[in-house]
Each structure stands twice: as C-alpha cells, then as structure tokens.
Amino acid sequence: MSYSAAHARVRRYFGPASLWPCQWCGLTASDNAYDHTDPSPQISPAGLTYSDDPNRYITLCRSCHQVYDATHAQDSEGFRPAIPRLERAAWDRVSVEKRSVEKRQREAHRRAFLLFHSQKHSK
Structure with missing residues (x-):
C-alpha cells in the first residue's frame, strides 16, 4: 500500500482530521500523523515512514504535527520519552476559551459532514 493510499484509508475509517x-x-486537527508504533512500518519512495494500519495514526494540528515530526527526526529511537513534555507544552499554549470555540465549530462541522454522508449513502 502506498503512502497516499494509507492516508486515504485513515480518512475513510475516521473521516477528515478536521x-x-x-x-x-x-x-x-488538520493532519493524521503516523504515531511511529507499527513494528513493521512502511517507507515511501520519498523516505517517509507510515503504516497500513489506520489505528496507528493520531490527529494533530499542523503546528503540533511539525513539532512531532521534527522531534522524531532528531532522535527516532529516544523521542517517545519527550512526547508527554511536548503534549503538556502544546496544551498549555492554548486557552480554554480558544479550545471551547473550536470545539463548537468542529461539532457543527462534524454534524454537517455526517448529515451529508448519510444522505449521500441513502440515495
């Protein structure tokens, strides 16, 4: 399975990251990011690691995804222990109000997405 096919499969299983x-x-979130836990990861011709398993992806916003990938690129063997610290830092930089506003917008988007797809499949 190709890199793009693996990401398309994640979108089919869970819907868009947004x-x-x-x-x-x-x-x-804007991206489905490979979590680097597959014991047999795939490697694309461009050198990107990915998994055929949709459950080995996490949803991240673009900013957090860049930090995640950069941390993995710096130390692919030892990056796991850094994750909790990076998660806390990311969480702490966003206000409760901002998360609340985006949650309401996301829920409206999800309802519209589900309504559209339920009507599309019922025809």
Missing part, C-alpha cells in the same frame, strides 16, 4: 481535536493542544 472533524477531530488535535491530540496535543485540543485545537482542530
């Missing part, structure tokens, strides 16, 4: 919160900061 329906979900970033697992680090709580803002609206």
Whole structure:
C-alpha cells in the first residue's frame, strides 16, 4: 500500500482530521500523523515512514504535527520519552476559551459532514 493510499484509508475509517481535536493542544486537527508504533512500518519512495494500519495514526494540528515530526527526526529511537513534555507544552499554549470555540465549530462541522454522508449513502 502506498503512502497516499494509507492516508486515504485513515480518512475513510475516521473521516477528515478536521472533524477531530488535535491530540496535543485540543485545537482542530488538520493532519493524521503516523504515531511511529507499527513494528513493521512502511517507507515511501520519498523516505517517509507510515503504516497500513489506520489505528496507528493520531490527529494533530499542523503546528503540533511539525513539532512531532521534527522531534522524531532528531532522535527516532529516544523521542517517545519527550512526547508527554511536548503534549503538556502544546496544551498549555492554548486557552480554554480558544479550545471551547473550536470545539463548537468542529461539532457543527462534524454534524454537517455526517448529515451529508448519510444522505449521500441513502440515495
């Protein structure tokens, strides 16, 4: 399975990342990020690691995804212990009010998405 096919599969299983919160900061996610836990990861021709398993992805906003990937690139073996610290820092940089506003917007987006897809499949 190719890199793009694996990401398309994640979108088919869970919908677009924008329906979900970033697992680090709580803002609206923009990306499904490979979590680097697959014991047999795939490597794309461009050198990107990914998994065929949709359950090995997390939703992250673009900012958190960049930090996540940069941390993994710096130390792929030892990056796991840094994750809780990075998650706390990401969470702390966003206000409760901002998360609340984005949550309401995301829920409206999710309702519209689900309504559209339920009507599309009922025809």
